Amino acid sequence: MPVETATENLTPQEREQRGEQLKRDGIVIRTYDLWKTYIMGDQEIHAVSGVDVQIKRGEYVAIMGPSGSGKSTLMNLIGCLDTPTKGLYYLNGKLASDMEDDELARIRNKEIGFIFQTFNLLARASALQNVELPLIYAGIASSERSNRAREALRSVDLEQRMYHKPNELSGGQRQRVAIARALVNRPSILLADEPTGALDTHTGDEIMTLFARLHEQGNTIVLVTHEQDIAMHADRIIHIRDGKVERDEQVRSPALPLP
Numbered sequence: 729m730p731v732e733t734a735t736e737n738l739t740p741q742e743r744e745q746r747g748e749q750l751k752r753d754g755i756v757i758r759t760y761d762l763w764k765t766y767i768m769g770d771q772e773i774h775a776v777s778g779v780d781v782q783i784k785r786g787e788y789v790a791i792m793g794p795s796g797s798g799k800s801t802l803m804n805l806i807g808c809l810d811t812p813t814k815g816l817y818y819l820n821g822k823l824a825s826d827m828e829d830d831e832l833a834r835i836r837n838k839e840i841g842f843i844f845q846t847f848n849l850l851a852r853a854s855a856l857q858n859v860e861l862p863l864i865y866a867g868i869a870s871s872e873r874s875n876r877a878r879e880a881l882r883s884v885d886l887e888q889r890m891y892h893k894p895n896e897l898s899g900g901q902r903q904r905v906a907i908a909r910a911l912v913n914r915p916s917i918l919l920a921d922e923p924t925g926a927l928d929t930h931t932g933d934e935i936m937t938l939f940a941r942l943h944e945q946g947n948t949i950v951l952v953t954h955e956q957d958i959a960m961h962a963d964r965i966i967h968i969r970d971g972k973v974e975r976d977e978q979v980r981s982p983a984l985p986l987p
């Protein structure tokens with residue numbers, strides 16, 4: 729292991745300096761020997777066991793692995809929905825692994841756009857209101873909220889459906905609303921867990937085409953999937969097995985970063 733992964737003995741000041749260095753280097757996600765261990769009775773389950781990953785701004789990465797390999801657990805750590813048992817996690821230069829719940833919620837809302845398999849939209853709210861939601865949490869004024877939500881819906885070609893409620897939209901359209909909601913805060917990363925899992929093949933392809941476009945526009949995308957076909961849309965595939973990185977594969981050369 730490289731010397732720089734020896735993180736146990738860093739002073740708080742050194743940890744902060746490392747975060748600043750990562751940010752200067754354009755590294756949005758960096759984990760050092762990250763662990764998540766569940767205790768079940770007298771058994772320890774290492775769902776994530778010693779993961780070192782580094783993802784740069786503008787990358788398009790798939791995390792792939794069999795059921796139970798730790799993908800969702802890792803994604804929850806990366807998305808600041810959960811805290812590690814051990815190890816360091818820097819998100820956009822900030823040491824998220826040290827944060828308390830309220831601080832984590834704040835960094836999550838600012839830095840991460842989530843996309844889930846089942847969309848997770850509010851049933852009674854219009855597309856526009858659903859997309860505005862993260863801006864309400866972020867304390868953005870109402871007129872700007874509306875403008876930004878429309879702009880996000882336009883970026884997924886759904887402006888003409890903004891007053892529709894989820895049950896008045898197709899599956900693919902619902903997922904596009906969820907993607908607009910994920911984009912509206914201009915997060916550092918888009919984090920998607922099986923985003924095409926609830927869609928038919930054709931609609932799933934449309935969503936993957938949309939991801940490709942968002943990536944070309946400069947977004948950083950991390951996608952969790954167990955399907956090879958879906959993973960092949962990314963530039964890089966991180967293969968996970970038994971909570972560890974089994975293989976880190978560059979499947980095509982990364983797009984040049986936008987100026």
Ligand SMILES: Nc1ncnc2c1ncn2[C@@H]1O[C@H](COP(=O)(O)OP(=O)(O)OP(=O)(O)O)[C@@H](O)[C@H]1O
Pocket residue numbers: 766767768773774775793794795796797798799800801802954
């Ligand atoms: N809250 C929990 N308590 C105890 N064990 C858990 C918990 N959550 C997950 N695990 C265990 O951790 C391991 C990794 O689970 P995880 O959900 O991350 O897998 P996954 O790769 O996302 O699988 P899938 O493809 O089926 O979604 C599994 O063995 C699971 O049983």
Ligand SMILES: [Mg+2]
Pocket residue numbers: 799800801
């Ligand atoms: Mg999972």
